[in-house]
Amino acid sequence: MIRLNIMLLVAVLASALYLVHTQYESRRLFTELDRATVEARRLETEHQRLEVEKRAQATPLRVEKLAQGKLNMRTATPAITQYVADPLAGAKP
Structure with a gap:
């Protein structure tokens, strides 16, 4: 009988x-989840x-x-546009 009582006491203490x-792990995880939610927001x-x-x-x-200011660029107009022909356009392969 004593042996059974001791075993039950050990089982209750372990439980x-x-x-x-x-419960501690649950609270820790909930706190971590709350912090992650705040960080996500x-x-x-x-x-x-x-x-x-x-x-x-x-x-x-x-x-x-x-x-215009930093790169000294200007809009293209026909007066300043130069057209360049491709020298390879006329050659056939």
Whole structure:
């Protein structure tokens, strides 16, 4: 009888320890999931902000201003256009 009681006590203690471990792991995983969710929201917000900034940077007017200002480019007109003939266009293979 004593042996059975000791075995049952050990089984109850093992079960209790396993339950405590499982609850601790569950709480740890929930906290990790919550942190990941917050990080995902932050990254999504940053991604949206960067998309808006990218669209603002790529407007045709801004690109044209940069091309004229920094690269000294100008629009092509018939007066400054030079046409070059391909020397290999007339040769047959």
